[in-house]
C-alpha cells in the first residue's frame with residue numbers, strides 16, 4: 001500500500017440491468033501518482049471513473065477518494081477533485097472567457113481565469129466563441145475548467161482525444177507539471193503512448209476486470225522480445241525454423257502474413273543469429289525484418305485477444 005493513499009478501489013462491482021460492467025476491480029493510487037486505466041471499448045473504465053467521481057454508488061465493494069466515500073460524502077469530496085469528462089457540456093455561443101467566468105461562479109477559491117487559460121495555452125482564445133474552437137481546443141477548455149478549483153485529485157477521461165500531436169504533447173507537459181506539484185491523477189486513455197509517457201502505474205481492463213497491472217516496465221516484462229518479418233510467399237509455415245525451441249506464429253492482417261517469434265529472457269541476439277543463419281543457408285530474404293522489445297501495445301493486444309478466447313474468458 002502507498003504511504004499516502006488517495007484513491008482506493010476494492011472489489012468494485014457495477015451493473016447496468018443484467019450487464020455487469022465492472023466485475024470486481026481493485027487498485028490504489030498514492031498521492032502525487034498518475035494511474036492510467038487502459039482497456040478495450042466497453043471494458044468498464046468510465047464506469048469505474050464515474051463511481052470514483054461520486055456520480056453513482058458502488059454496486060458492491062468499496063471506493064474511497066481522500067479517505068471518503070465519494071457518493072455519500074460528495075459535498076466533502078467534490079471541492080477537492082477536478083473532473084475532465086469525455087464530453088464537456090458547453091454553450092457554443094459563450095466565449096472561452098465567459099465560459100470560464102461562468103464556471104468560476106460555482107467554484108469556491110477558484111484560480112483566476114487568466115491563470116487557468118494560461119495553464120492550458122488558451123489565453124489567446126479568450127474572446128472566441130466556444131463553437132468556433134477546434135475539437136482539441138475544446139478538450140483544453142475542459143481541462144482548464146477541471147483545474148479551476150486547484151484540485152488535489154484530477155480525473156482525466158480520454159483527455160487528448162481529438163488533439164493533434166503538438167497539442168497532445170503540450171497537454172502531457174501540463175499533466176506532468178500537475179503531478180510533479182503533487183496532484184494525484186486517474187487517467188483513462190486509448191493512446192498507449194500517452195500511458196507510456198505519463199503513467200507511474202497502469203491497469204489494463206477487459207470486460208470489467210483488470211487483466212494486467214503495474215508499472216509499464218512490470219507490465220511489459222515477461223512478455224518477451226519480438227522478432228517479426230513478412231512471411232515469404234513461397235514458404236510453408238512448417239519450413240520456418242524454431243528459434244531456441246520456439247516456433248513462429250503467423251498473423252494475417254489485410255491479406256499480408258507476418259511471421260513472429262516471441263523470445264523470452266536474453267535470447268533475442270541468439271534467436272536473431274539463428275534466424276539469419278537459417279535464412280542465409282536457405283536463400284530466403286526476410287522482408288520487413290524487425291527485432292524489438294515487447295511494447296505496451298503488444299501486451300495490450302495480447303491481453304485483449306487472450307481474454308477473448310475461451311481459456312482467457314475462464315480466468
Ligand SMILES: Nc1ncnc2c1ncn2[C@@H]1O[C@H](COP(=O)(O)OP(=O)(O)OP(=O)(O)O)[C@@H](O)[C@H]1O
Nearest residue numbers: 016019020021039040041042043044045046047048
Ligand atoms: N448508462 C448505461 N446503461 C447501460 N449500459 C451502460 C451504460 N454505461 C455503460 N454501459 C455499458 O457498460 C459497459 C462498460 O462501459 P464503460 O463506458 O464503463 O466502458 P469504457 O471502458 O469506458 O469504454 P470506452 O473505452 O468505449 O469509453 C459497456 O458494455 C457499456 O455498453
